[in-house]
Amino acid sequence: MTAPLSAAVRNRPPPAIAEHVIEVRDLIKRYGSVLVHEHLNFDVRRGEIVSIVGGSGSGKTTLIRQVLGLEAPTSGMIEVFGRDMSTIDEQTARVMRSRVGMLFQHGALFSSMSVFDNIAQPIRELGRVPPPLLHDIVMLKLEMVGLPCKHASQMPAALSGGMVKRVGIARALALEPELLFLDEPTAGLDPQASEDFVELIATLHRALGLTVVMVTHDLDTMTSLSTRVAVIADRHVLVAAPIEEAAAVDHPFIREFFLGRRGRRALQALPPERRAKLPPAALESASAEVPI
Amino acid sequence: MDFDTPPGLQIDTNGRGPLVTLSGQWTALALARDRARAGATSRLAALARSAPAQWDLSAVERMDHVGGQALWRVWGRRLPEQVTLTDTQRDIFARIALLETQREAPAPVPRLDAITALGGSVLDFGQHAYGGLAMFGRFVLDLLAVLRRPARAPWTEISANVYNAGAKALPITALVAFLIGIVLSYLSAQQLRLFGANQYIVNILGLAVIRELGPVLSAILVAGRSGSAITAQIGVMRVTEELDAMLVMGIPHGLRLVLPRVIALSVAMPLLVMWTNIVALAGGALAAQVVLGIDMAYFARALPSVVPIANLWIGLGKGVVFGMLIALVACHFGFRIKPNSQSLGVGTTSAVVSSITVVILADAIFAVLFQNVGL
Numbered sequence: 221m222t223a224p225l226s227a228a229v230r231n232r233p234p235p236a237i238a239e240h241v242i243e244v245r246d247l248i249k250r251y252g253s254v255l256v257h258e259h260l261n262f263d264v265r266r267g268e269i270v271s272i273v274g275g276s277g278s279g280k281t282t283l284i285r286q287v288l289g290l291e292a293p294t295s296g297m298i299e300v301f302g303r304d305m306s307t308i309d310e311q312t313a314r315v316m317r318s319r320v321g322m323l324f325q326h327g328a329l330f331s332s333m334s335v336f337d338n339i340a341q342p343i344r345e346l347g348r349v350p351p352p353l354l355h356d357i358v359m360l361k362l363e364m365v366g367l368p369c370k371h372a373s374q375m376p377a378a379l380s381g382g383m384v385k386r387v388g389i390a391r392a393l394a395l396e397p398e399l400l401f402l403d404e405p406t407a408g409l410d411p412q413a414s415e416d417f418v419e420l421i422a423t424l425h426r427a428l429g430l431t432v433v434m435v436t437h438d439l440d441t442m443t444s445l446s447t448r449v450a451v452i453a454d455r456h457v458l459v460a461a462p463i464e465e466a467a468a469v470d471h472p473f474i475r476e477f478f479l480g481r482r483g484r485r486a487l488q489a490l491p492p493e494r495r496a497k498l499p500p501a502a503l504e505s506a507s508a509e510v511p512i
Numbered sequence: 513m514d515f516d517t518p519p520g521l522q523i524d525t526n527g528r529g530p531l532v533t534l535s536g537q538w539t540a541l542a543l544a545r546d547r548a549r550a551g552a553t554s555r556l557a558a559l560a561r562s563a564p565a566q567w568d569l570s571a572v573e574r575m576d577h578v579g580g581q582a583l584w585r586v587w588g589r590r591l592p593e594q595v596t597l598t599d600t601q602r603d604i605f606a607r608i609a610l611l612e613t614q615r616e617a618p619a620p621v622p623r624l625d626a627i628t629a630l631g632g633s634v635l636d637f638g639q640h641a642y643g644g645l646a647m648f649g650r651f652v653l654d655l656l657a658v659l660r661r662p663a664r665a666p667w668t669e670i671s672a673n674v675y676n677a678g679a680k681a682l683p684i685t686a687l688v689a690f691l692i693g694i695v696l697s698y699l700s701a702q703q704l705r706l707f708g709a710n711q712y713i714v715n716i717l718g719l720a721v722i723r724e725l726g727p728v729l730s731a732i733l734v735a736g737r738s739g740s741a742i743t744a745q746i747g748v749m750r751v752t753e754e755l756d757a758m759l760v761m762g763i764p765h766g767l768r769l770v771l772p773r774v775i776a777l778s779v780a781m782p783l784l785v786m787w788t789n790i791v792a793l794a795g796g797a798l799a800a801q802v803v804l805g806i807d808m809a810y811f812a813r814a815l816p817s818v819v820p821i822a823n824l825w826i827g828l829g830k831g832v833v834f835g836m837l838i839a840l841v842a843c844h845f846g847f848r849i850k851p852n853s854q855s856l857g858v859g860t861t862s863a864v865v866s867s868i869t870v871v872i873l874a875d876a877i878f879a880v881l882f883q884n885v886g887l
Contacts, residue, residue: 228610318541332854336618343578346544356581357540363611372618377852395540396576427607 225364226423235267235429237447240302241399242287242433247296249282256282258455260296266398269425269432270460271442274452275473280435281325283452284401287433288322289313300399318346321392322401327384329376335362335387336372342394361390364427366420382413389420393428400424402434406441418444439486451477464490464497481506517573519543521552523564528594530564535571538579556586567595580604640866644844650766651774651840658771669772670779677738678780682787685733689788692729693795696720701803710804714811717796718819723886726789727781727830728875731838734781735867739842742773743863746846747856755847765847774839781835782828789827822886830878834871841867 242264249257256279264270272280285291287298289305298305300316308316329338339358343349349357359369365386376384385405392400405421406414418441424430425445436442442449443463450460453473459466467478467487477483479499484506487498495503519542520535536542536552547553569575569583584605589612591605624632658665700716746769749755758765797811845863849855 225607225611228607315541331852334621343540343544346541347548349544349547353582353585356585357578359615360577360581360608360611363615364607369616370619373621374619375852377850396578427603 225366225427226419229423229426232426234426234447237268238266240264241266241300241431243297243299244283244287245297245299247283247286247298248294249279249286249291250294255455257293257296260452260456262450262457262460264399264431264433266431267429268447269421269434269445271446271449272433272435272452273437273442273449273477275477278452279455280452281403284322284403284433284435288320288401318342318395319397320399320401321395321397323385323388323392323403323405325403325407327376327388329384329387329391331376334373334375335367335379338376338387339391339394342391346395357394361393364393364424365390366416380413381408382410382417385409385417386420389424393424396428398429399431399433402432402436404436405434406436406438414438414441417441421445439482440489443486443490462494463487464494467502468497468499475501478502517542518546519552519579520571521555523559526566528566530562531566531568532559532564533568533571534583536573538572538575538582540576540578543579543582553582556582559586565593567592569601570596570598572598572601575601575604577604577608580608584608640844643848644840647766647770647840647844651770654764654766654771655775658767664767666768666772669768670776673773673776674780676741677734677777678783681730681734681737681780681784684737685730685784685788686791688733689726689729689792690795692725693717693721693792693797694799696725696792697796697799698803701800705804710806711810711814713796713800713804713806714814715818717793717800718815719823719887721792721796722789722819722827723823724827724875726785726792727827727834728871729792730781730784730788730831731834731871732868734777734784734835735838735842735864735871738777739838739867740860740864742839742842743846743849743860744856746843747849747859750847750849751851751856770840770843773843774836777835777839778832779835781838782831785827785831789824820886826878826882826886830875833874833878837870837874838867841870 240263242262244260244262247257247260247262248255249260260283262283272283274280282291286293287300287305292306301319303312303316329335330341333341336358339361340354343354343357358372362369362372367383367386367390371379371383376387379387389400402421406417409417421432421434422445425432432445434441434445446463448460449463449466451458451466451469451471451474453471458471458474459469463478464487467474467483478487479501484502484504487502488495488506490498517536519538522533522535524531524533534552543553567587580601590609597605697713697717700713701710704710704712704716746755749769755765758768793811793815797806797808800806800811801808842863845859845866849859
């Protein structure tokens with residue numbers, strides 16, 4: 221189940237990295253007495269694939285939810301496409317939402333609608349679209365994500381985990397956003413489905429010039445896709461840099477996450493010219509044997 | 513970038529026929545807005561018939577696949593012979609053409625004709641009746657098992673359910689019962705006054721409330737309140753796979769989910785019926801005093817002598833049966849919920865509607881069985 225697009229974009233260069241699309245400055249988020257983010261700075265430029273990593277409960281998803289406007293920050297500034305999220309009016313916010321897509325961790329497909337209606341929903345929301353054109357639009361989106369069109373009439377409950385994620389992506393792409401958020405895109409997928417999904421994201425990134433922000437725990441997904449990694453620990457972004465530079469930062473979480481056995485295994489799979497920049501600790505043996 | 517430029521379309525004629533020049537935004541958002549005010553898109557649709565051969569898209573500020581597909585349809589699913597495109601646009605059309613070659617039709621959704629649907633609903637009814645009966649049988653077996661070994665009984669769940677379905681329902685049943693008591697008393701008083709039969713208000717209210725209204729009123733409120741809650745709760749447990757988890761751990765659904773709810777409602781319902789009776793009669797007595805000048809103390813004194821005590825036992829007995837029926841119906845529908853939002857809504861609605869119907873059916877059976885008792 222790979223998108224037929226991938227062959228067509230194989231020889232295309234990745235999109236050029238350009239201006240800021242997300243700028244978060246001095247963000248503070250507090251739930252009651254629990255401080256989730258403290259003086260957090262984070263930015264994403266057009267054309268990047270940025271992975272957000274951090275321990276459980278470190279506020280990765282909370283950060284994305286604030287950027288999307290699902291939650292209000294306690295203080296601080298969040299700019300998306302150069303507009304401050306706290307001051308925009310309803311009309312601008314609507315336009316903004318059509319430029320942003322989100323894939324939720326469990327797909328968040330509308331369970332009472334078929335796959336077709338799920339993807340058509342954001343388009344129908346804009347206004348009346350002639351049914352034949354709507355059919356074409358939905359089918360193109362399904363093909364873009366490599367899902368056979370015969371599944372269009374199925375209900376989400378009948379789909380496998382990987383297919384749910386693909387439909388989720390197709391729905392997020394329905395309005396052709398420039399910015400795509402992925403929350404744990406490969407969680408719960410088998411290795412082959414994860415591999416296909418990584419290829420799908422890479423393909424769409426090139427084909428549509430997408431900017432992608434993803435939260436992930438999956439080291440392989442992260443190393444194979446991201447142009448930069450933002451590590452959240454101690455309530456702020458420790459470092460946001462290409463993975464080989466992020467791995468070299470001296471911090472307990474980074475040592476645990478990148479330089480653990482699994483981390484080393486994923487890092488050693490980087491292409492040689494990037495592997496050369498890794499810290500020596502990352503190049504130690506990473507055999508699969510468990511020392512007890 | 514400005515997102516408000518509407519799509520533009522201009523038709524000129526040069527030596528080789530009409531030349532269509534497009535400008536502005538050709539994105540999903542811009543086209544939807546434009547369609548609402550019948551701009552370029554309606555003129556584009558008109559062009560589909562005349563099929564001009566020359567197109568210039570180089571002035572388009574921004575185009576996405578939705579805009580591309582709108583044009584692609586007008587062009588008859590191929591690029592026109594003379595067309596000026598930017599590189600990005602050429603990519604978009606190449607992609608549309610590429611993906612269209614491998615399209616297959618969606619699998620057809622089976623549709624039912626009226627007769628099949630009728631047959632289906634009869635079978636459905638049979639399944640519900642069978643399922644309800646099976647659940648009742650399971651409940652009786654579980655009850656016997658618990659009676660043999662009372663230590664196994666889920667006492668905590670029973671007590672929690674009695675509190676939720678009974679104690680928490682006290683305020684709302686009191687309010688409804690009080691108002692119904694006043695309404696009933698007030699309307700009867702108008703008629704009784706015509707015949708000078710003022711003191712018969714005690715007979716009318718006493719019999720109606722204790723034998724009929726108390727049990728049915730509280731049953732309807734409990735069905736709406738606790739019946740829907742039971743169905744939704746068990747339904748969500750299905751969605752979150754809690755039901756399967758219980759089975760895997762060897763915890764039987766009947767004993768842990770159905771039994772405590774049925775017992776709890778059959779304990780809470782007669783108590784609620786008693787409470788409803790008291791409050792409704794109090795409301796009725798108050799209205800009788802205001803309208804007919806019948807003293808509330810007289811009302812209380814006359815009540816035992818005009819309403820045989822058998823009526824109270826029938827009313828409380830109805831309460832027990834109604835409570836069990838509501839819990840059984842609600843559990844039955846809860847277990848049938850499938851993991852999607854629509855099924856949850858449909859299941860909860862049918863649970864409430866069916867349990868009220870079943871309660872009224874049972875009430876009719878009671879009326880026939882006890883026609884010679886207490887009247």
